[in-house]
Structure formats: structure tokens, C-alpha cells
Amino acid sequence: MNQSPIIALDFHSAKEAFTFLEPFEGKVNVKVGMQLFYKEGPAIVERLKGLGHSVFLDLKLHDIPNTVKLAMEVLASHGADLVNVHAAGGQAMMEAALEGLDKGTPVGLKRPSIIAVTQLTSTDEEQMRREQLINASLEQSVLHFAQLTKKSGLDGVVCSVHEASAIAEVCGKDFLKVTPGIRLADSHADDQKRIATPNTARLAGSTHIVVGRAITKASHPRIAYENIRTEWEGLSKDE
Numbered sequence: 336m337n338q339s340p341i342i343a344l345d346f347h348s349a350k351e352a353f354t355f356l357e358p359f360e361g362k363v364n365v366k367v368g369m370q371l372f373y374k375e376g377p378a379i380v381e382r383l384k385g386l387g388h389s390v391f392l393d394l395k396l397h398d399i400p401n402t403v404k405l406a407m408e409v410l411a412s413h414g415a416d417l418v419n420v421h422a423a424g425g426q427a428m429m430e431a432a433l434e435g436l437d438k439g440t441p442v443g444l445k446r447p448s449i450i451a452v453t454q455l456t457s458t459d460e461e462q463m464r465r466e467q468l469i470n471a472s473l474e475q476s477v478l479h480f481a482q483l484t485k486k487s488g489l490d491g492v493v494c495s496v497h498e499a500s501a502i503a504e505v506c507g508k509d510f511l512k513v514t515p516g517i518r519l520a521d522s523h524a525d526d527q528k529r530i531a532t533p534n535t536a537r538l539a540g541s542t543h544i545v546v547g548r549a550i551t552k553a554s555h556p557r558i559a560y561e562n563i564r565t566e567w568e569g570l571s572k573d574e
């Protein structure tokens with residue numbers, strides 16, 4: 336998957352998603368999450384891939400190792416470029432996920448990259464300490480999960496922009512740091528707690544940004560996408 340912004344297709348149906356994508360010329364990076372996948376099934380991934388788009392299949396698996404391994408074996412056959420799990424599932428679960436993906440990837444195709452969610456971007460430190468009983472800073476917790484993810488052999492993590500540079504120091508520049516919670520300077524946080532602009536994401540060393548509502552709810556989604564892409568890539572408006 337190239338480094339263009341990943342558009343979160345948080346839509347209710349394939350019809351809505353494809354209508355939304357119509358004004359976009361060429362191939363884009365898209366994310367299919369639970370809402371669209373549970374409605375449309377694997378066909379949505381296959382259709383998007385058929386149009387040449389790159390697909391992050393965001394189902395955030397979190398279960399016992401054997402169940403995750405078997406599920407990943409099936410998911411690998413849909414052709415997604417990137418999939419994810421929750422790092423809190425543990426090292427054995429992450430290793431099993433990787434094993435399932437390796438086993439399920441059709442011969443001749445590249446195994447999807449796999450990343451683990453550290454702490455959701457809708458979580459803040461106070462909530463983490465209170466609800467998860469973690470007696471550490473949020474950054475320490477994210478770094479812990481990033482190191483566990485790396486040790487398990489995965490390709491990277493989902494984190495917020497605020498932890499990206501610390502993760503780069505510990506896990507390396509090439510370890511994926513996929514960062515949702517992206518907002519333009521003047522937009523609402525909605526349910527997100529750890530937000531940042533595309534420009535901050537680039538300076539912090541995010542490898543990818545995931546953007547949903549700032550594009551999908553914009554009055555001109557294509558223009559919103561271009562503005563975000565321009566800021567993320569550090570280009571001036573006319574480049």
C-alpha cells in the first residue's frame with residue numbers, strides 16, 4: 336500500500352461506498368471496517384480490489400490464538416493488502432494471526448501486511464488507567480504494545496500520531512505506524528481523543544494516515560481528500 340491517505344469507508348452499504356468513490360479518479364487507498372464488511376461480506380473487498388484500489392481490511396481481531404489463526408487463514412484469501420488485530424490479544428495470538436495469514440495467502444500472491452492496534456485513538460490516559468487498570472502513561476502502554484507487536488513478527492501498529500516518533504525510535508522507521516484520529520486544524524474531534532493534523536502526522540513519522548469523517552462527511556469529499564493529501568505529503572496546494 337502506498338503512502339496516500341487511507342480513506343475509511345465507514346458506510347452502510349456497497350452502494351453508498353461506490354457512489355462516494357465515483358468522483359475520485361484513479362486508485363486510492365481505502366479501509367473497509369466492520370460496518371461495511373458485516374453488511375457486504377468479502378465481496379466488497381474483492382470489488383474494490385478489482386477496481387485497483389488498495390484495501391486495509393480493518394476487523395481488529397481479538398480472540399484465542401487458534402480462532403484468530405483460522406479466521407486469518409480465511410481473510411488472507413480475500414486479497415486485502417493490510418489487516419489488523421488487537422495487540423492486547425497477546426504475543427501468542429499475534430503469532431497465530433501471522434501463521435494463519437501465511438497459510439491462507441494464495442500461492443503467487445503477497446501475504447497481506449498485518450498490524451496491531453495498541454491503544455485506540457478514542458482512549459485517553461485517564462480512561463485507560465481507570466478502565467483497563469494500567470498503571471503507566473498512555474505512551475508507555477502504546478510503546479509496550481508496539482514492542483510486543485514487533486517481537487511477534489508483525490509489520491507494524493495502529494497508534495495515534497502522538498506516539499509515532501517514540502515508536503520509530505524503539506521499533507524503527509520502517510515499522511508501520513498507521514495513524515487514525517486525523518483532523519484538520521478547525522474540525523471536530525467527534526469521539527476521538529488523540530487527534531492530530533496531517534502535517535503533524537508527517538512530522539511525527541507516521542507511515543500512513545487513516546481519514547474517515549473529515550473526508551466522507553465533507554461537503555466536497557474529493558476536495559477535502561486533496562487538501563488532506565497535500566498537507567500530509569508536505570506539498571503546496573498547486574503541486
Ligand SMILES: O=C(O)c1cc(=O)[nH]c(=O)n1[C@@H]1O[C@H](COP(=O)(O)O)[C@@H](O)[C@H]1O
Pocket residue numbers: 343345368393395419452454455456457493494515516517525527545546547548549
Ligand atoms: O484500526 C483503525 O483503523 C482504528 C484504530 C484506532 O485506534 N482508531 C480509529 O479511529 N480507527 C479507525 O479509523 C477510522 C477513523 O475515522 P474518523 O474518526 O471518522 O476519521 C475509523 O474507521 C476507525 O474504526
